[in-house]
Amino acid sequence: MSNYLYIPEQISKSIYEISSPIFLTSELFCYGLDLSQTTHLHIDQQLEHPLKIAQARVERKNEYLCGRVLVQAVLNHHFGLDQSITSMHEPLPIWPTHVLGSISHSQNKLIVALSSHAVYLGIDIEHWVTSEFAQESAHLILTPSEFDLWKSKAVDFFDFAHYVSLIFSVKESLYKAVYPAAKQYIDFLEASIVDINFKNQTLTLNFLSEIQQRYQLLEQYEGGWTIEQNHIMTWVFQSRNFA
Missing domain, CATH: 3.90.470.20 (4'-phosphopantetheinyl transferase domain)
Structure with missing residues (x-):
């Protein structure tokens, strides 16, 4: 097993296509995702499960993995970066140098935000x-x-x-x-x-x-x-x- 979660390009592309940009404040790339639109993708069956979600229920696995996939897609689209931020062993994302990000979800809604100009971000x-x-x-x-x-x-x-x-x-x-x-x-x-x-x-x-x-x-x-x-x-x- 690799130390980082591998996300195939097609999965990243599929998630990005059904996400929507959200304007919160300038210099922040923010995207939202309706998790009910992701069930047909069966993300939890296509990706390895990091330690953090190994014992989680299916909905939690999907929510977690969709968040990490969407972050990867935004990193690639806006920053030209394709390195993985998801360790198979560490619970928190490992952000690239000079980029900060944050992920949140509530019920069936998921949002991610990233910036290369952040002093702090949540x-x-x-x-x-x-x-x-x-x-x-x-x-x-x-x-x-x-x-x-x-x-x-x-x-x-x-x-x-x-x-x-x-x-x-x-x-x-x-x-x-x-x-x-x-x-x-x-x-x-x-x-x-x-x-x-x-x-x-x-x-x-x-x-x-x-x-x-x-x-x-x-x-x-x-x-x-x-x-x-x-x-x-x-x-x-x-x-x-x-x-």
């Missing part, structure tokens, strides 16, 4: 949480200042469940963006939104000073969101051109 897709989930889980996701933000500003733009979905998702994006530096899980309450523009759908986050210093993180991280009918997509990204 993306997330979430279907809207229910009102019940929002009420029960808000204290695990929202800091006191984010509860205040809801009451003072956000209530004019979001219902509470959508607001909790936004904060949950953008913090997921943030943790993906800082994982290469922190290499640790960071709690939802250890990061907070410090500035938000609901019209432009952009925001700024920071970590508690103790967390920032422990993992030598930046003082602030820039992000944003885009809304679809039944889900939200968030990104935390800064281009070196604007750093």
